[in-house]
Amino acid sequence: MHTPEEHISLNKYISSTGFCSRREADKLIEQGRVSINGKTVKTGARVKDHDSVAIDGEPVKGSKKARPVYIVLNKPVGVTSTTDPKDKTNIIYFLDYPKRIFPIGRLDKDSDGLILLTNDGDIVNKILRASNNHEKEYIVSVNKPITPEFVTSMSNGIPMLGTVTNKCYVKQEGNKRFRIILTQGLNRQIRRMCEYLGYDVMKLTRVRVMNIKLEDLPSGKWRYLTNPEIDKLNDLVATSTKTEVAPTTSTARKKESKPKPASTETKRPQHTPSKKKSSFKEFRNNNRKK
Template sequence: MSNSLPESIRLNKFISDSGFCSRREADRFIEQGCVKLNGKTVAVGAQVFAGDEVRVNGRLIAASAADKSDRVYIAYHKPVGITCTTLQTVQGNITDAINHPERIFPIGRLDKDSEGLIFLTSDGDIVNKILRAENGHDKEYVVTVNKALTPEFIQKMSIGVPILDRVTLPCQVQMQSRFVFKIILNQGLNRQIRRMCEYFGYKVVRLVRTRIMNVSLGNLPVGHWRNLPAEVIAEINRAVSGSTKVATNVAARTSKNSAKSGKNPQATKAIKKDAPRPRTGRGNKSPVKKEAPRNKGRTSKPRR
């Protein structure tokens, strides 16, 4: 292991910085007893020191190098039916769909029955930064519903909708056509848009994520991916760092104010009209895999 390691580093960060997986996935590996530190099973929160040996499922994890020029950052147009997980046991998982030569993992999630833009990378550090700042950056979607839209629906969607025992944050909503609207969120609740629509009696027929922060889906075909250029990565890092600091400051002020008032800022009343939680389970069919060209390019289909 490299001697460039700081005096100590949390085990999950050490694993994610190596490019093996995200910190959240690292914590799951640790909780499942799949991680050995110097030959011994350890708990979440363990520290790694220079000279320590870390293995995940028997695979030696190398310390992260300071130079990240070899890290992979891609934008992928996820098709419907692909699950945003790296677990090989899940049929239609995103890593098998892309079949990238490097070990990469998704940043955030996009529902199996939704399509559109999602980032994947081998840089565990940026994954953690983006996930920590998940509620601080824009995500844009184009949504098709099963019945005609009304000005009232657009207005109520934009001011906040009671779902999951809370009210969603205000957002930008714009009607595109009779059945299609665009929505920009800076919040990431589970199946948020679908639940918001269901609250008003609408069913989502199609949901496409078209933008994350400064990166747009553009004309990237379904099932294809493209590399993100260095300047875009730098801009994402700057945006994420700024939103993380703002979120931390807001949380600190909120905590301080609630301590003075004796109120819990997260306490909300249960909403009776909330849509039921979706049932989990795999679909009956997996998407048809596409044959991909072998030549490398800025835009690429999955390689088979």
């Protein structure tokens, strides 16, 4: 996999095994859960060809990269898009998938809808890169009637977190509901944008990420991406540059984007986890009955 005595960054090494993304690897290192040759290491550590890397005491074998798994989940409200084992509402406990996978990006605990999970660290790095301008589409319900001024302001950019949001596509779809397509990933961006204009978000559902659509996937259920979806996804990120640092909430992008229609693909049959886990099982089971 690597030439003899080649030194590579620890987070890159962990990502290359398919265990998690570089950003998740950085978190594991910061939490003191990663060791090299039995010694806990800090951020910035490097790995040699014959070093033994372990996470929570379990060896990570770089010679056996996990087979890529690509999953789309309709995340219910109340599930946290983190892999932190201390958080019993985390998405990994909820999904209970038999292989190690991790979410691509985040979806707020009080939001629902489409979130992708995978064990392909490379594609995660490409999708999360700030300059890639990959589209994410949401349906949002607010607490009072939407005005033309609201739509115009949301479309043209809102001051927040020391910057101004990029221009984006916004379309009113009801008295108190609108559709928005973003290419940014600022912290709680839509909620902050609405709040700036005097609106409270009552419901926020992500319905698309790039070419992957939520469509009629029930809340709490998941499915594998189809081969055409995976091929298209790889095409969309083919020119993306991998990065060790995910986008920050203070990074403003210069490019503007226009909405593009996503292709419709045939879905595989839905799957439900077969195994229950942790004190979170009651919440998880309630969602599965919907």
